[in-house]
Amino acid sequence: MTAAEAGGRPxxxxxxxxxxxxxxxxxxxxxxxxxxxxxxxxxxxxxxxIPDDRLRAAVTARxxxxxxxxxxxxxxxxxxxLGARLVTPEDEEWPARVGDLRRLALAxxxxxxxxxxAPPLCLWVRGVWPLAETLDRSVAVVGSRAATDYGGxxxxxxxxxxxxxxxTVVSGGAFGVDAAAHRGALSAGGRxxxxxxxxxxxxxxxxxxxxFERIVDxxxxxxxxxxxxxxxxxxxxxxxxxxxxxTAGTVLVEAAARSGAIQTLRRxxxxxxxxxxVPGPVTSAMSVGAHALLREHPEARLVTGxxxxxxxxxxxxxxLAPLERGPRHPRxxxxxxxxxxxxxxPRRGALGPDTLAARTGVALRAALRKLSMLExxxxxxxHDDGYALAPVRNR
Amino acid sequence: MTAAEAGGRPxxxxxxxxxxxxxxxxxxxxxxxxxxxxxxxxxxxxxxxIPDDRLRAAVTARxxxxxxxxxxxxxxxxxxxLGARLVTPEDEEWPARVGDLRRLALAxxxxxxxxxxAPPLCLWVRGVWPLAETLDRSVAVVGSRAATDYGGxxxxxxxxxxxxxxxTVVSGGAFGVDAAAHRGALSAGGRxxxxxxxxxxxxxxxxxxxxFERIVDxxxxxxxxxxxxxxxxxxxxxxxxxxxxxTAGTVLVEAAARSGAIQTLRRxxxxxxxxxxVPGPVTSAMSVGAHALLREHPEARLVTGxxxxxxxxxxxxxxLAPLERGPRHPRxxxxxxxxxxxxxxPRRGALGPDTLAARTGVALRAALRKLSMLExxxxxxxHDDGYALAPVRNR
Numbered sequence: 001m002t003a004a005e006a007g008g009r010p011x012x013x014x015x016x017x018x019x020x021x022x023x024x025x026x027x028x029x030x031x032x033x034x035x036x037x038x039x040x041x042x043x044x045x046x047x048x049x050i051p052d053d054r055l056r057a058a059v060t061a062r063x064x065x066x067x068x069x070x071x072x073x074x075x076x077x078x079x080x081x082l083g084a085r086l087v088t089p090e091d092e093e094w095p096a097r098v099g100d101l102r103r104l105a106l107a108x109x110x111x112x113x114x115x116x117x118a119p120p121l122c123l124w125v126r127g128v129w130p131l132a133e134t135l136d137r138s139v140a141v142v143g144s145r146a147a148t149d150y151g152g153x154x155x156x157x158x159x160x161x162x163x164x165x166x167x168t169v170v171s172g173g174a175f176g177v178d179a180a181a182h183r184g185a186l187s188a189g190g191r192x193x194x195x196x197x198x199x200x201x202x203x204x205x206x207x208x209x210x211x212f213e214r215i216v217d218x219x220x221x222x223x224x225x226x227x228x229x230x231x232x233x234x235x236x237x238x239x240x241x242x243x244x245x246x247t248a249g250t251v252l253v254e255a256a257a258r259s260g261a262i263q264t265l266r267r268x269x270x271x272x273x274x275x276x277x278v279p280g281p282v283t284s285a286m287s288v289g290a291h292a293l294l295r296e297h298p299e300a301r302l303v304t305g306x307x308x309x310x311x312x313x314x315x316x317x318x319x320l321a322p323l324e325r326g327p328r329h330p331r332x333x334x335x336x337x338x339x340x341x342x343x344x345x346p347r348r349g350a351l352g353p354d355t356l357a358a359r360t361g362v363a364l365r366a367a368l369r370k371l372s373m374l375e376x377x378x379x380x381x382x383h384d385d386g387y388a389l390a391p392v393r394n395r
Numbered sequence: 396m397t398a399a400e401a402g403g404r405p406x407x408x409x410x411x412x413x414x415x416x417x418x419x420x421x422x423x424x425x426x427x428x429x430x431x432x433x434x435x436x437x438x439x440x441x442x443x444x445i446p447d448d449r450l451r452a453a454v455t456a457r458x459x460x461x462x463x464x465x466x467x468x469x470x471x472x473x474x475x476x477l478g479a480r481l482v483t484p485e486d487e488e489w490p491a492r493v494g495d496l497r498r499l500a501l502a503x504x505x506x507x508x509x510x511x512x513a514p515p516l517c518l519w520v521r522g523v524w525p526l527a528e529t530l531d532r533s534v535a536v537v538g539s540r541a542a543t544d545y546g547g548x549x550x551x552x553x554x555x556x557x558x559x560x561x562x563t564v565v566s567g568g569a570f571g572v573d574a575a576a577h578r579g580a581l582s583a584g585g586r587x588x589x590x591x592x593x594x595x596x597x598x599x600x601x602x603x604x605x606x607f608e609r610i611v612d613x614x615x616x617x618x619x620x621x622x623x624x625x626x627x628x629x630x631x632x633x634x635x636x637x638x639x640x641x642t643a644g645t646v647l648v649e650a651a652a653r654s655g656a657i658q659t660l661r662r663x664x665x666x667x668x669x670x671x672x673v674p675g676p677v678t679s680a681m682s683v684g685a686h687a688l689l690r691e692h693p694e695a696r697l698v699t700g701x702x703x704x705x706x707x708x709x710x711x712x713x714x715l716a717p718l719e720r721g722p723r724h725p726r727x728x729x730x731x732x733x734x735x736x737x738x739x740x741p742r743r744g745a746l747g748p749d750t751l752a753a754r755t756g757v758a759l760r761a762a763l764r765k766l767s768m769l770e771x772x773x774x775x776x777x778h779d780d781g782y783a784l785a786p787v788r789n790r
Contacts, residue, residue, distance in 0.1 A: 302686060
């Protein structure tokens with residue numbers, strides 16, 4: 001087994017195949033992989049042993065389109081020809097920080113929204129730098145595709161200033177602020193990373209093809225989707241969580257009221273990473289989203305330049321120290337109420353929500369919500385006569 | 396006694412004379428007036444019965460320059476000829492809201508800074524509208540003298556929008572944002588109030604003379620300084636507290652790093668009034684002060700337009716309800732530690748700071764600070780053997 005194949009070829013193939021079978025970040029797939037490992041999880045999906053209805057439907061549709069193992073083999077071959085590589089959590093260069101997405105997935109599970117918020121199962125990478133080291137000191141600079149001169153100017157200035165101080169710039173591959181940030185970093189001779197919502201061999205938009213080639217030479221192109229994958233619309237939102245999770249902090253430069261970049265910043269907020277917003281003229285439609293974020297989220301930090309950004313991300317080692325990194329047991333992520341309920345469940349037999357609410361002092365509505373979440377995390381199972389602890393291996 | 400002379404001529408003359416003897420807002424003078432009334436307070440100042448060294452020096456210097464009673468008579472005569480009037484707390488049109496400055500004066504007393512933060516003793520007014528009613532629904536719009544086109548545009552827009560919704564606009568008399576806000580209000584046919592740092596008969600700056608004449612016709616010119624008084628430099632900062640205190644909220648439109656308008660907003664924050672800041676391009680030096688305020692003060696609210704401003708000041712009846720208006724006993728304004736110390740003092744005799752600290756559980760340093768403040772408020776007196784309660788009339 002070579003260093004590039006840590007974890008073994010079956011594991012790597014399984015991760016690639018799983019990502020082909022279901023969109024990256026799918027919570028139920030991630031849970032299966034955490035519990036059973038990628039090879040068994042893939043086997044279960046292929047044999048139809050899928051508890052989640054929604055996932056079963058998605059997998060069935062995908063299987064009709066092709067064979068996931070073959071798709072994975074082909075993707076690896078294509079990556080080889082391209083000079084790209086597959087990076088998995090078993091590899092040394094895996095950026096452990098993205099594991100914090102568990103937090104986001106858990107919050108989404110509780111609210112029964114945002115299916116694709118789990119950590120990535122693998123990443124396709126083009127470029128010479130080791131991924132984890134490149135992302136270690138990195139800041140996301142995101143904003144509108146339709147940036148004004150002001151946004152374009154700031155994208156370049158921040159990209160340049162961060163790269164100049166030895167920080168890696170991370171952004172998407174769009175026109176506007178994304179491209180400006182990459183150009184700024186490149187002009188400082190620094191590293192810049194474009195995280196794409198399609199294969200790393202598909203320049204999208206085409207107008208940025210030359211920029212992507214420059215990034216491959218001195219930085220990295222990264223994607224959760226295998227080479228050849230198309231930039232489908234929902235993928236941009238799935239991708240945004242990765243930009244927020246892979247970096248030490250996110251800066252929003254310009255955003256209209258409904259810009260996708262707003263969502264990247266919301267992801268950073270949910271991950272409790274420094275979430276920074278640059279104000280602009282109140283007369284500019286392209287700053288409406290930025291100002292709305294600053295008004296709504298007291299944790300979002302107003303920044304006006306690179307020194308402010310460095311002040312925020314420089315703190316990460318201190319402020320975020322209590323947030324552990326790397327794999328954890330789902331149980332560690334439970335809040336107090338969910339923990340109380342879990343502890344109130346007897347070793348044998350089931351209890352109704354009413355009884356559990358009464359015993360724990362948790363309000364009935366909240367207890368029902370926590371029970372749904374615990375069920376989704378496979379920590380409890382629902383019987384006719386109430387809820388019971390799941391078989392021991394899950395706990 | 397006419398309605399315009401509520402409180403009686405001696406009281407009105409005394410208030411005008413006191414304001415001539417010491418700069419408006421002087422805390423020690425305000426304390427004497429609250430305790431003894433203006434006539435007795437003036438008598439004490441004229442006979443040298445002044446406990447405060449600093450005040451005694453100021454009064455002595457001023458007395459060498461003229462007779463305060465004669466100056467007051469002359470100012471009243473001058474106001475009469477001008478069509479201006481003197482408004483005092485005894486008058487119906489007195490804006491009770493300015494009494495909240497007691498809070499600011501008390502905070503300053505504790506920190507031994509900001510001598511001129513007490514409420515005004517009287518106000519000189521030019522214009523036909525009753526003062527209190529005009530200020531009841533009012534918003535201060537302040538900002539840089541050297542406003543950019545952006546600041547000028549917003550000054551006009553906010554002035555127009557507020558006046559259009561029947562809110563009075565309040566500002567200083569400077570070029571830039573002040574003048575723009577007044578012009579906006581005038582163009583909406585609304586009421587606007589210029590609060591000056593000189594006599595209401597002295598257009599300063601001269602370039603705004605025509606604007607002041609328009610304001611007199613449809614709004615009000617207001618000043619704490621008698622007609623004829625000069626716009627001395629320190630007076631602008633003293634004036635700023637009045638702009639913050641007289642209005643339901645303050646909006647800062649544009650401010651460079653050291654703009655005086657920043658201080659007006661800080662006064663609004665200290666008064667717990669809505670303190671609103673308009674962001675601008677981070678590339679503009681004229682928004683540096685505004686952004687710094689937003690970064691430093693989580694209570695400062697980012698606003699981008701008139702609807703946001705109305706949202707903030709519209710809440711005043713709800714949010715600020717617990718803050719009482721009008722005269723109060725100084726004792727009501729004490730914090731818990733000061734109250735504890737006051738209550739720990741015996742009916743007779745004195746106690747040393749050590750003993751008081753031990754009995755109250757307040758740290759010695761804090762106890763000494765609170766005792767200084769209580770002494771300045773005439774609630775305790777210092778003896779050779781420690782601190783004692785002041786004679787009953789003060790408590």
